[in-house]
Amino acid sequence: MADQRQSRVSEEGSQWEKRVIDILCSDERIRNNAYVVKGTNNEAQEYITDKGGVKIPTKDLKIEYEVNGTIKTYLIDNDIVVYSKAKQKIVCVISVKKSLRERAAQTAYWMLKKKEAGKDFKYIFVTPDVDRELYNPEKPTRSRKKWRNILTAEMDGVFVVGDEQNRQPYQDGKFYVGNAHLVDFVRRLL
Secondary structure (H helix, E strand, C coil): CHHHHHHHHHHHHHHHHHHHHHHHHCCHHHHHHEEEEECCCCCCCCEEECCCCCEEECHHHEEEEEECCEEEEEECCCCEEEEECCCCEEEEEEEECCCCHHHHHHHHHHHHHHHHHCCCCEEEEEECCCCCCCCCCCCHHHCCCHHHHHHHHHCCEEEECCCHHHCCCEEECCEEECHHHHHHHHHHHC
16 A cells, blocks of 8 residues: 555656646746756766756765765756756756655755855756645735745745646745746756
Protein backbone atom coordinates (compact mmCIF):
# COMPACT_ATOMS: atom_id res chain seq x y z
CA MET A 1 0.00 0.00 0.00
CA ALA A 2 2.71 2.47 0.97
CA ASP A 3 4.66 1.68 -2.22
CA GLN A 4 1.56 2.31 -4.35
CA ARG A 5 0.95 5.63 -2.60
CA GLN A 6 4.57 6.72 -3.08
CA SER A 7 4.45 5.70 -6.73
CA ARG A 8 1.25 7.72 -7.25
CA VAL A 9 2.69 10.76 -5.45
CA SER A 10 5.89 10.58 -7.55
CA GLU A 11 3.87 10.32 -10.76
CA GLU A 12 1.72 13.33 -9.80
CA GLY A 13 4.88 15.30 -8.98
CA SER A 14 6.38 14.43 -12.36
CA GLN A 15 3.17 15.53 -14.09
CA TRP A 16 3.36 18.93 -12.35
CA GLU A 17 7.02 19.32 -13.31
CA LYS A 18 6.09 18.63 -16.94
CA ARG A 19 3.22 21.12 -16.67
CA VAL A 20 5.55 23.85 -15.37
CA ILE A 21 8.00 23.13 -18.21
CA ASP A 22 5.07 23.40 -20.66
CA ILE A 23 3.99 26.73 -19.11
CA LEU A 24 7.50 28.14 -19.55
CA CYS A 25 8.04 26.70 -23.04
CA SER A 26 4.71 28.09 -24.24
CA ASP A 27 6.51 31.46 -24.30
CA GLU A 28 8.42 32.00 -27.56
CA ARG A 29 11.19 34.08 -25.96
CA ILE A 30 11.89 31.41 -23.34
CA ARG A 31 11.67 28.63 -25.94
CA ASN A 32 14.19 30.40 -28.21
CA ASN A 33 16.61 31.68 -25.57
CA ALA A 34 16.75 28.98 -22.92
CA TYR A 35 16.84 25.29 -22.29
CA VAL A 36 14.15 24.35 -19.77
CA VAL A 37 14.88 20.83 -18.60
CA LYS A 38 13.96 18.36 -15.91
CA GLY A 39 16.60 18.34 -13.20
CA THR A 40 18.42 15.38 -11.69
CA ASN A 41 18.83 13.74 -8.31
CA ASN A 42 21.85 11.69 -9.40
CA GLU A 43 24.74 13.03 -7.29
CA ALA A 44 27.35 11.56 -9.65
CA GLN A 45 25.81 13.01 -12.82
CA GLU A 46 28.05 15.71 -14.31
CA TYR A 47 25.56 16.95 -16.90
CA ILE A 48 21.85 17.19 -17.48
CA THR A 49 21.26 16.37 -21.14
CA ASP A 50 18.22 17.86 -22.86
CA LYS A 51 16.29 16.18 -25.70
CA GLY A 52 18.51 17.88 -28.29
CA GLY A 53 21.71 16.58 -26.70
CA VAL A 54 22.72 19.86 -25.06
CA LYS A 55 24.72 19.22 -21.89
CA ILE A 56 24.08 21.48 -18.90
CA PRO A 57 26.77 21.12 -16.20
CA THR A 58 25.48 20.16 -12.75
CA LYS A 59 28.45 21.64 -10.85
CA ASP A 60 26.48 24.81 -10.01
CA LEU A 61 23.70 22.67 -8.48
CA LYS A 62 26.10 21.07 -6.01
CA ILE A 63 26.70 22.19 -2.44
CA GLU A 64 29.72 21.05 -0.45
CA TYR A 65 29.45 19.84 3.16
CA GLU A 66 32.10 18.81 5.62
CA VAL A 67 31.09 15.55 7.27
CA ASN A 68 33.49 14.14 9.87
CA GLY A 69 36.45 15.82 8.21
CA THR A 70 35.47 14.69 4.71
CA ILE A 71 34.04 16.98 2.04
CA LYS A 72 30.80 15.63 0.56
CA THR A 73 28.87 17.12 -2.34
CA TYR A 74 25.09 17.08 -2.60
CA LEU A 75 22.69 18.38 -5.24
CA ILE A 76 20.14 20.96 -4.21
CA ASP A 77 16.51 20.17 -5.00
CA ASN A 78 16.38 20.90 -8.74
CA ASP A 79 13.15 19.68 -10.29
CA ILE A 80 13.55 22.05 -13.26
CA VAL A 81 16.63 23.88 -14.52
CA VAL A 82 16.55 26.94 -16.81
CA TYR A 83 19.78 27.47 -18.74
CA SER A 84 20.28 30.73 -20.66
CA LYS A 85 21.72 30.16 -24.14
CA ALA A 86 23.13 33.71 -24.33
CA LYS A 87 24.68 33.72 -20.84
CA GLN A 88 25.71 30.06 -21.12
CA LYS A 89 24.80 29.35 -17.52
CA ILE A 90 21.99 28.24 -15.25
CA VAL A 91 19.83 31.27 -14.47
CA CYS A 92 17.00 29.63 -12.54
CA VAL A 93 16.38 26.45 -10.58
CA ILE A 94 12.79 25.53 -9.78
CA SER A 95 11.52 23.38 -6.96
CA VAL A 96 8.03 22.11 -7.86
CA LYS A 97 5.82 20.75 -5.09
CA LYS A 98 2.15 19.76 -5.44
CA SER A 99 1.57 20.12 -1.71
CA LEU A 100 3.72 21.71 0.96
CA ARG A 101 4.08 19.90 4.28
CA GLU A 102 7.76 19.15 4.95
CA ARG A 103 8.61 19.86 1.32
CA ALA A 104 8.44 23.60 1.87
CA ALA A 105 11.02 23.37 4.64
CA GLN A 106 13.27 21.27 2.40
CA THR A 107 13.16 23.90 -0.35
CA ALA A 108 13.81 26.78 2.06
CA TYR A 109 16.76 24.82 3.48
CA TRP A 110 18.32 24.40 0.02
CA MET A 111 17.84 28.11 -0.64
CA LEU A 112 19.85 28.91 2.50
CA LYS A 113 22.61 26.53 1.37
CA LYS A 114 22.56 28.11 -2.12
CA LYS A 115 23.07 31.56 -0.56
CA GLU A 116 25.89 30.29 1.69
CA ALA A 117 27.65 28.81 -1.35
CA GLY A 118 27.31 32.09 -3.31
CA LYS A 119 25.45 30.57 -6.26
CA ASP A 120 24.14 33.34 -8.53
CA PHE A 121 21.12 31.68 -10.15
CA LYS A 122 17.59 32.37 -8.92
CA TYR A 123 15.96 29.62 -6.87
CA ILE A 124 12.18 29.61 -6.89
CA PHE A 125 9.31 27.55 -5.50
CA VAL A 126 6.37 26.64 -7.77
CA THR A 127 3.18 24.91 -6.67
CA PRO A 128 -0.41 24.42 -7.79
CA ASP A 129 -1.24 24.89 -4.07
CA VAL A 130 -3.98 22.26 -4.24
CA ASP A 131 -4.61 22.54 -0.49
CA ARG A 132 -4.70 26.37 -0.52
CA GLU A 133 -1.91 26.52 2.03
CA LEU A 134 -0.40 29.63 0.43
CA TYR A 135 -3.30 31.39 -1.24
CA ASN A 136 -7.07 31.54 -0.89
CA PRO A 137 -8.59 33.43 -3.84
CA GLU A 138 -11.61 34.42 -1.75
CA LYS A 139 -9.35 36.09 0.86
CA PRO A 140 -6.06 36.89 -0.89
CA THR A 141 -4.72 39.32 1.72
CA ARG A 142 -5.68 37.04 4.62
CA SER A 143 -3.84 34.01 3.21
CA ARG A 144 -0.53 34.89 4.84
CA LYS A 145 0.04 31.67 6.73
CA LYS A 146 3.28 30.26 8.11
CA TRP A 147 4.61 28.65 4.91
CA ARG A 148 3.84 31.66 2.76
CA ASN A 149 5.76 33.91 5.16
CA ILE A 150 8.72 31.53 5.43
CA LEU A 151 8.98 30.81 1.71
CA THR A 152 8.67 34.44 0.59
CA ALA A 153 11.30 35.45 3.15
CA GLU A 154 13.79 32.85 1.91
CA MET A 155 13.12 32.16 -1.79
CA ASP A 156 13.80 34.38 -4.80
CA GLY A 157 10.15 33.88 -5.74
CA VAL A 158 7.11 31.79 -4.81
CA PHE A 159 4.59 31.03 -7.55
CA VAL A 160 1.13 29.47 -7.51
CA VAL A 161 0.35 28.17 -10.99
CA GLY A 162 -2.25 25.99 -12.61
CA ASP A 163 -5.78 26.41 -13.87
CA GLU A 164 -5.91 30.03 -15.04
CA GLN A 165 -9.71 30.07 -15.37
CA ASN A 166 -10.09 29.78 -11.59
CA ARG A 167 -7.36 32.22 -10.58
CA GLN A 168 -7.02 35.95 -10.83
CA PRO A 169 -3.40 37.15 -11.16
CA TYR A 170 -2.11 38.33 -7.80
CA GLN A 171 1.19 39.60 -6.43
CA ASP A 172 2.41 40.44 -2.96
CA GLY A 173 6.17 41.07 -2.78
CA LYS A 174 7.90 37.88 -3.94
CA PHE A 175 4.61 35.92 -3.93
CA TYR A 176 2.84 35.51 -7.27
CA VAL A 177 -0.36 33.81 -8.44
CA GLY A 178 -0.78 33.05 -12.13
CA ASN A 179 1.19 31.39 -14.90
CA ALA A 180 1.99 34.74 -16.53
CA HIS A 181 3.94 35.87 -13.45
CA LEU A 182 6.15 32.78 -13.66
CA VAL A 183 6.78 33.31 -17.37
CA ASP A 184 7.60 37.01 -16.85
CA PHE A 185 10.00 36.21 -13.99
CA VAL A 186 11.96 33.67 -16.06
CA ARG A 187 11.96 35.89 -19.17
CA ARG A 188 13.69 38.67 -17.21
CA LEU A 189 16.53 36.29 -16.31
CA LEU A 190 17.46 35.50 -19.90
